[in-house]
Amino acid sequence: MFVTLKPSVFDPQGQTILDALSSLGYESVRDVRQGKFFELDVVADSAQEAMTISTEIADKLLANTVIEGYRVEVDPKRGEGD
Amino acid sequence: MFVTLKPSVFDPQGQTILDALSSLGYESVRDVRQGKFFELDVVADSAQEAMTISTEIADKLLANTVIEGYRVEVDPKRGEGD
Amino acid sequence: MKFAIIEFPGSNCDHDAYHAVRHVLGQQADFIWHKDTDLRGADTVVLPGGFSYGDYLRTGAIASFSPVMDKVREFAAAGGPVIGICNGFQILLEAGLLDGALLRNRRLKFLCQDVHVRVEATDTPFTASAELGQVLKLPIAHREGNYHVVPERLADLEANRQVIFRYCDSAGLTSDSVNPNGSVGSIAGICNLRRNVVGLMPHPERACESLLGSDDGRVVFESAVAALVA
Amino acid sequence: MSINQAVIETHGLTSAEYRRLLDILGREPTITELGIFSVMWSEHCSYKSSRLHLRRLPTEGPRVVQGPGENAGAVDIGDGLIAVFKIESHNHPSFIEPYQGAATGIGGIIRDIFTMGARPIALLNSLRFGELGDSRTGATTRRVVDGVVDGIAGYGNSIGIPTVGGEVAFESSYSGNPLVNVFCLGVAHAERLAKGLASGEGNPVYYVGAKTGRDGIHGATMASAEFDEHSGDNRPAVQVGDPFMEKLLLEACLEVMQTDALVGIQDMGAAGLTCSTCEMGARGNSGIEIDVSLVPQREAGMTPYEIMLSESQERMLLVAKKGREAEVEQIFAKWDLHAVRIGRVTGDGVLRVREGGKVMAEIPNRELADGAPLYSRPIKRPEGLDDLRRLDLAKLSPPVNLTEAWLTLLAAPVIASKRWVYRQYDHMVRTNTVIRPGCGASVVRVKGTDSALALSVDGNGRYCYLDPREGGRLAVAEAARNVACAGALPIGATNCLNFGNPERPETMWQFSEAVDGIAEACRTLEIPITGGNVSLYNETDGQSIYPTPVLGVVGLIKDATRALAGVFPEEGLEIVLLGDPSGALDGSEYLKTAHGSVQGCPAPVDLDRERALQSLLVEAASNRLLRSAHDCAEGGFAVALAECCIEGEGGGASVELPSTVGPHDGFGLVRLLFGEAPTRVLVSVPATERPRLLEMADAVSLPALVVGKTGGERIRIAVDGDVVADVRLEEAGNSWVTGFTRHFESVPWEQ
Ligand SMILES: Nc1ncnc2c1ncn2[C@@H]1O[C@H](COP(=O)(O)OP(=O)(O)O)[C@@H](O)[C@H]1O
Numbered sequence A, B: 001m002f003v004t005l006k007p008s009v010f011d012p013q014g015q016t017i018l019d020a021l022s023s024l025g026y027e028s029v030r031d032v033r034q035g036k037f038f039e040l041d042v043v044a045d046s047a048q049e050a051m052t053i054s055t056e057i058a059d060k061l062l063a064n065t066v067i068e069g070y071r072v073e074v075d076p077k078r079g080e081g082d
Numbered sequence C: 001m002k003f004a005i006i007e008f009p010g011s012n013c014d015h016d017a018y019h020a021v022r023h024v025l026g027q028q029a030d031f032i033w034h035k036d037t038d039l040r041g042a043d044t045v046v047l048p049g050g051f052s053y054g055d056y057l058r059t060g061a062i063a064s065f066s067p068v069m070d071k072v073r074e075f076a077a078a079g080g081p082v083i084g085i086c087n088g089f090q091i092l093l094e095a096g097l098l099d100g101a102l103l104r105n106r107r108l109k110f111l112c113q114d115v116h117v118r119v120e121a122t123d124t125p126f127t128a129s130a131e132l133g134q135v136l137k138l139p140i141a142h143r144e145g146n147y148h149v150v151p152e153r154l155a156d157l158e159a160n161r162q163v164i165f166r167y168c169d170s171a172g173l174t175s176d177s178v179n180p181n182g183s184v185g186s187i188a189g190i191c192n193l194r195r196n197v198v199g200l201m202p203h204p205e206r207a208c209e210s211l212l213g214s215d216d217g218r219v220v221f222e223s224a225v226a227a228l229v230a
Numbered sequence D: 001m002s003i004n005q006a007v008i009e010t011h012g013l014t015s016a017e018y019r020r021l022l023d024i025l026g027r028e029p030t031i032t033e034l035g036i037f038s039v040m041w042s043e044h045c046s047y048k049s050s051r052l053h054l055r056r057l058p059t060e061g062p063r064v065v066q067g068p069g070e071n072a073g074a075v076d077i078g079d080g081l082i083a084v085f086k087i088e089s090h091n092h093p094s095f096i097e098p099y100q101g102a103a104t105g106i107g108g109i110i111r112d113i114f115t116m117g118a119r120p121i122a123l124l125n126s127l128r129f130g131e132l133g134d135s136r137t138g139a140t141t142r143r144v145v146d147g148v149v150d151g152i153a154g155y156g157n158s159i160g161i162p163t164v165g166g167e168v169a170f171e172s173s174y175s176g177n178p179l180v181n182v183f184c185l186g187v188a189h190a191e192r193l194a195k196g197l198a199s200g201e202g203n204p205v206y207y208v209g210a211k212t213g214r215d216g217i218h219g220a221t222m223a224s225a226e227f228d229e230h231s232g233d234n235r236p237a238v239q240v241g242d243p244f245m246e247k248l249l250l251e252a253c254l255e256v257m258q259t260d261a262l263v264g265i266q267d268m269g270a271a272g273l274t275c276s277t278c279e280m281g282a283r284g285n286s287g288i289e290i291d292v293s294l295v296p297q298r299e300a301g302m303t304p305y306e307i308m309l310s311e312s313q314e315r316m317l318l319v320a321k322k323g324r325e326a327e328v329e330q331i332f333a334k335w336d337l338h339a340v341r342i343g344r345v346t347g348d349g350v351l352r353v354r355e356g357g358k359v360m361a362e363i364p365n366r367e368l369a370d371g372a373p374l375y376s377r378p379i380k381r382p383e384g385l386d387d388l389r390r391l392d393l394a395k396l397s398p399p400v401n402l403t404e405a406w407l408t409l410l411a412a413p414v415i416a417s418k419r420w421v422y423r424q425y426d427h428m429v430r431t432n433t434v435i436r437p438g439c440g441a442s443v444v445r446v447k448g449t450d451s452a453l454a455l456s457v458d459g460n461g462r463y464c465y466l467d468p469r470e471g472g473r474l475a476v477a478e479a480a481r482n483v484a485c486a487g488a489l490p491i492g493a494t495n496c497l498n499f500g501n502p503e504r505p506e507t508m509w510q511f512s513e514a515v516d517g518i519a520e521a522c523r524t525l526e527i528p529i530t531g532g533n534v535s536l537y538n539e540t541d542g543q544s545i546y547p548t549p550v551l552g553v554v555g556l557i558k559d560a561t562r563a564l565a566g567v568f569p570e571e572g573l574e575i576v577l578l579g580d581p582s583g584a585l586d587g588s589e590y591l592k593t594a595h596g597s598v599q600g601c602p603a604p605v606d607l608d609r610e611r612a613l614q615s616l617l618v619e620a621a622s623n624r625l626l627r628s629a630h631d632c633a634e635g636g637f638a639v640a641l642a643e644c645c646i647e648g649e650g651g652g653a654s655v656e657l658p659s660t661v662g663p664h665d666g667f668g669l670v671r672l673l674f675g676e677a678p679t680r681v682l683v684s685v686p687a688t689e690r691p692r693l694l695e696m697a698d699a700v701s702l703p704a705l706v707v708g709k710t711g712g713e714r715i716r717i718a719v720d721g722d723v724v725a726d727v728r729l730e731e732a733g734n735s736w737v738t739g740f741t742r743h744f745e746s747v748p749w750e751q
């Protein structure tokens, strides 16, 4: 689950990293944006269900949709091992 | 670029989120680990080169390799639009 | 006059708020544990500062789901005065009781220092005893105090006079250099449309005794008392 | 695993120590037992090299309620209350991972305080780093400074205990081994003092807090071994702090202590479960039996060895009264904590570790806790010390422009304002901070009483390097003087002794000398040492740090409204210099900043006169004679004067000093302005109070010189009628206020 600031929101952390990189000579880096990601271990009957649960969680808790956007990916293989 | 705490390192944030989810009734979530991710816009001649630069940056600046591991992915198509 | 001071796990200015209203102002005050679902007849609700749930995930995010927040919502919906200070402000935003969000300070670091704020409206229960344009010296202590709303919403806030406190210098002038955290419009505190819910980043409860350097913050709590008596 | 020579060595035990172990057990140890012995007998836990020396420190006094030996010391502050305080080092972890190292250091010292039943109300920190300007190590230093300050802020701010003061210094000797010493103070009701002991056969032993992981296994032994280039191998051993968990623990433990259901309590710090079980048993003359399979675990497949040695943070061990279990468990549950019964108190004096039905370790407690061999390690005065102590100014030239030299000194990272640091610390939470960080000691009031406590941590490694005994005396005198300048009577002290490798006789000489110096000063000034911490093996690749004792002194102000600030509060006050006008350049900041030289014999402290000065300050403050008091420390008179003006509200100042007789080496004025010496304080008084102040000074034969007045837009120093240094207040302010940040930000990022 990936949570990032919306493009319209200024990202001071990304900007600071960008400044640091340019002072280190990494001129080829044009932009940096910092986000969060969450690995959730979800028990579900199907990838579909896992997706539904995760999306709900992202929307409700893990992202603040006033400033952040999110993207959910499900890796169903993970569970099979259990 | 994905930066996560090494598996053996305690992740208090993930633990607290897990507890919160369970008190919200999301019992099916078994584990949460929180990580950071960075989107870098790198100008490079090849995906290979972008990979090299990004990996170097992750190692030097973005990840604290004492407690964190990282993974780099390059999305070459991105650049084409520019 | 009775204040309810809500305690979340990780709140750490709860005792400071209690001290200010109970011992400095001499009003009644109750601590309300976040799992409680009874505000015990309080007249005013205070969401204090601190690091609820460690500020893990996002400041105020997890606390906004606490059982007591349903009661706070009801209380606010009935017009009851609610103030969120620092982390309490962050919780009100996450709970949707106020508009906008708080980002990391523009220079990233935690900032603990005195600032000046200008009172922009006196028709709220927490500024009624202040004068319009009055400059208060109050401490801030936060890392996520950079207030953000999209431009259209900012225009609404301004049009509705929902901006209650703005960072300024000791003479009351706003400028980028006296905006400590990068907040849009130098906003230090806002209220809801109904004007009974107020959130602010500075800590008035830390500025209630001259022994501690300023008692400018008293007016916030005195307003609440006066508003009720009136 | 079979226990062979190699295994014993990796556990850091010498063959003599291993023989002792065999004697105690009367058999070969299991691997779990070997692990337990190795951490308990590490330098860090057993103080085996230092303990014989520490006995020379004075630890008694009429106010002492708890001396060394418990988790923290305590002194009586009246109103039925006690102040509980201690200082600890977290040097090695902070170099490996600055943020987490410093953060967990804060977590550890806070636990030491609330373990005693005290509500922590203030934190201080004493930091030493390499030189920011060093082209080889500067970038690393920048990263370490940034991480350490961030870590202290991250933990302290979150848990809601104000970090009200501290100190920061830079010397190349710390570049590979920074020092992070943290101090915490709490207040408790005298009758509620909790102890770390286990007694009452059959009483339940509880584990509460974070789950146990494989963190920091061998942490305690790591803190006791010097670094080398392979230190990286220790890296996975870094622990992550969880201030939120600690906040819950703090509140829950204090709530449990309100009941009388508790017998004893101790945090699991260095050496975790091992140290807490064994020490609690030993203190209570009992045994403890635990079952490691009941210990909450974060990782799968942990062995008893790992569980016993883990240094996971934010964990406490409690002994409750039998029959009161439900009460205790309920309080923890309220705070979302789960108190787990992992064992019980026994009457046989043995630490017994089971894994289910199997006994994995069985060791007599007392021998384990107190039976570590004590070493009287060889001592030798370093060769070359005499050369070091000879300062020959003839080879140096005095500054052409004293004003410029002054501005340079004001901007030196050691002297410049530490606002960049303390602004990141919440120093006001809990609404007790009467005097904030900025200049001199900090003052916190004690709610519910009229009184306040003044706090200061001080040490000067350079003085100790040149003369460890004098350095020890000077550190005590300075910390106490800072507290007295706030109008507080010094009533207790704690110390953190940071030294190099004790196996070097020169280090042990430094150690022994410093301890004697501290002891002398504490005796004369009547300040008991109630506890502290020793950090040895502070060296990297054979290069030792400066010997650095750091003293934390606590002072009592009976009436909080009489706390004195360190800066001029208004214009038109008279400025009086108490003590001798001139100082020495030996070991001074001037000599180092201007000439890169660390040499000479630091000016010694006359302890009787120091005592007279401090008593005078306390009395004059309590009579409201003084408006401010600031001691002249690093940078001497001129720096102290500038700080009083810059941070204050009194504008500039115009002063006149008499020239003093000294060697005709061209450095006379430099000594007068920037020379360093103890027992010198710059005070401001209303003109009406001046005669009384001078009388008081005269009565104790303390020199007191009216040097000038506050006010104006310039700071001007004249000597015998000639202006020798003169600067606009704003310009001086700019140098001092921005000096630290400018140095810091001019260091390139680490490559
Ligand atoms: N690491 C730090 N943390 C908090 N405050 C600090 C720190 N370093 C310095 N300060 C504050 O800055 C001021 C100046 O410190 P210092 O130069 O050591 O002066 P002094 O020894 O005279 O107290 C003090 O008030 C001190 O508390």
Ligand SMILES: [Mg+2]
Binding pocket: D167, D457, D458, D459, D633
């Ligand atoms: Mg000092």
